[in-house]
Amino acid sequence: MFNFPMLPVQASTFAERVDLLFWALVLFLFVYATGVTLVFLYFGLKYRQNPKVNRRSVHSENTALELTWTIIPVVVALGIFAWGAVLYYDYATVPENAIEISVIGKRWMWKMQHGNGIREVNTLHVPANQPVKLIMQSQDVIHSFYVPAFRVKQDVLPARYTTLWFEATLPGEYPLFCAEYCGTEHSTMGGTVVVMEPQDYQEWLAGGPTLTPANAGESLFQTLGCATCHAAGEKNRGPDLHGVYNREVHLRGGETLVADEEYIRESIMTPTARIVDGYAPLMPSYQNQLQQDQVASLLAYIKSLSKIGQ
């Protein structure tokens, strides 16, 4: 009859669940607001200035009534919180089998790089029915990676990795936006996410260059002389990096953390920030010497080392 969609098409595993919560909230607020408004109008009419209603025996307190209208909204609010928390937990927990794609935001474009080295700008090809993890960074100001059809959005920050995951369900093309005002051409900073059948995606991937980020990272690792201090084995000036990714690391001062993407990136850019226990703060900073994609390549190389170490 007439086509008036309220929300974008549901194209990821999150979409239906997020929409359900959204509509439940809308319904709840509608019922609540209508109820309050009707009572308000009723009392407003009944007790308006002139009518001779009985105003003598006015109740100033009603414990049962007050308990009711306190406890019910509390239970409802906590229920909404729990519902949202469960959704958020899944949104924040990346499945282990997710394929990883590197995304760099930059005024005013999105640069993507796939695991085998294929690069694209403002277009992101992903397979359907498979979790995809985006490892994102900005080259300048704060951007935000937003795909309405997937119901996912994540800020992309300079000098820090953020991640975002989704599992697309419906092959097709969906708009991608920058959702954080980032300058004069912010509104043009967008593109398309192309969801393909897994087999088509593999074929598409196979059509690209063969220098993987890990390969590029390895040659960079040699060129920059990283291996001088980070060679395999003990008694080196720097820690052995085999298997370091996603492993627990003990820091000077007793702190322990997991060496994730962000820690490795920080250790390249500001090595003295969090030193591994047992080592001296000797490493120079690479803050102004590396491009973001070079850091991403080094990261890919260091991650590939962990597979050999296991």
Ligand SMILES: [Cu+2]
């Ligand atoms: Cu932007």
